[in-house]
Amino acid sequence: MTPVVEQPTARPVTPLGILAMQLESIVQAVNEQPDLSSELKAKLNFAWRLAAGLDPYLEECTTGESPALAALAKKTAVEAWTQRFNEGATVRQLEQEMLSGHVEGQTLKMFIHMTKAKRVLEIGMFTGYSALAIAEALPSDGEVVACEVDPYAAEFGKSIFRESPHGSKIRVELGPALSTLDKLAAAGESFDFVFIDADKKEYVQYFQALLDKNLLIPEGFICVDNTLLQGQVYLSVGDRTVNGEAIAEFNRVVAAEKRVEQVLLPLRDGLTIIRRLPV
Ligand SMILES: C[S@@+](CC[C@H](N)C(=O)[O-])C[C@H]1O[C@@H](n2cnc3c(N)ncnc32)[C@H](O)[C@@H]1O
Numbered sequence: 001m002t003p004v005v006e007q008p009t010a011r012p013v014t015p016l017g018i019l020a021m022q023l024e025s026i027v028q029a030v031n032e033q034p035d036l037s038s039e040l041k042a043k044l045n046f047a048w049r050l051a052a053g054l055d056p057y058l059e060e061c062t063t064g065e066s067p068a069l070a071a072l073a074k075k076t077a078v079e080a081w082t083q084r085f086n087e088g089a090t091v092r093q094l095e096q097e098m099l100s101g102h103v104e105g106q107t108l109k110m111f112i113h114m115t116k117a118k119r120v121l122e123i124g125m126f127t128g129y130s131a132l133a134i135a136e137a138l139p140s141d142g143e144v145v146a147c148e149v150d151p152y153a154a155e156f157g158k159s160i161f162r163e164s165p166h167g168s169k170i171r172v173e174l175g176p177a178l179s180t181l182d183k184l185a186a187a188g189e190s191f192d193f194v195f196i197d198a199d200k201k202e203y204v205q206y207f208q209a210l211l212d213k214n215l216l217i218p219e220g221f222i223c224v225d226n227t228l229l230q231g232q233v234y235l236s237v238g239d240r241t242v243n244g245e246a247i248a249e250f251n252r253v254v255a256a257e258k259r260v261e262q263v264l265l266p267l268r269d270g271l272t273i274i275r276r277l278p279v
Pocket residue numbers: 092094098099100101123124125126127128129130131147148149150153175176177178197198199202
């Protein structure tokens with residue numbers, strides 16, 4: 001008999017997911033209070049269903065993942081990331097929640113189709129979900145250069161790319177992203193589209209390097225993940241972690257930058273779309 005592999009459940013890491021979890025626990029607590037009005041209970045229950053139902057509905061209405069992306073997500077979910085980290089292996093603090101996933105992956109694919117980008121840079125590859133999603137949308141002569149500092153995650157992704165007909169469009173650059181950006185700029189490489197999703201504390205430096213070193217072409221696009229950072233950017237300063245403060249600072253820097261225009265979309269944990277203005 002084949003053993004059943006339990007898929008660990010991901011903890012909520014988006015403002016909406018956290019809100020739904022909070023409302024669920026409030027609903028449970030309130031339902032145990034006989035003195036509270038049934039009208040209040042019904043209103044809270046409605047608020048919980050409104051929050052909890054949105055993500056599953058977005059999934060339902062979005063084109064399904066390719067078999068390769070579905071397999072990658074599943075393999076990432078069952079990997080014992082915490083155990084590896086605790087064992088002191090080469091793996092840094094990685095977790096399945098880092099993976100962008102179905103709806104965001106499909107959003108990136110649509111952006112690639114819409115912009116007709118051919119050269120894409122990804123800063124923060126993890127196990128390769130977004131890199132492979134982007135590669136699937138690129139023409140056969142397109143390329144994704146994916147930066148990843150963790151050798152285990154990079155190998156994990158590469159082994160999956162080898163199984164996909166689109167995997168040959170992905171070039172993995174192992175090492176700290178800022179050094180890789182210097183190397184790419186020195187080699188005269190430039191990109192139509194960049195996805196930033198690595199160390200939140202370095203986001204400002206990635207952004208400035210892309211513009212200052214002309215790694216992003218004029219009228220090229222940058223998509224930046226986690227720009228809501230679980231809502232910390234709009235909650236009080238006291239509610240922010242180091243990453244929350246770093247993202248709040250990043251959002252201020254982008255808003256003040258004259259070389260770009262931008263919009264922050266409330267997709268998952270926040271996705272900012274930045275367009276470099278023509279020179
Ligand atoms: C949020 S995950 C990326 C998720 C991936 N884009 C996806 O959609 O599945 C962030 C990744 O950035 C990597 N990372 C963190 N700091 C980095 C750095 N300085 N240079 C390159 N990669 C870095 C981490 O090892 C991790 O794998």
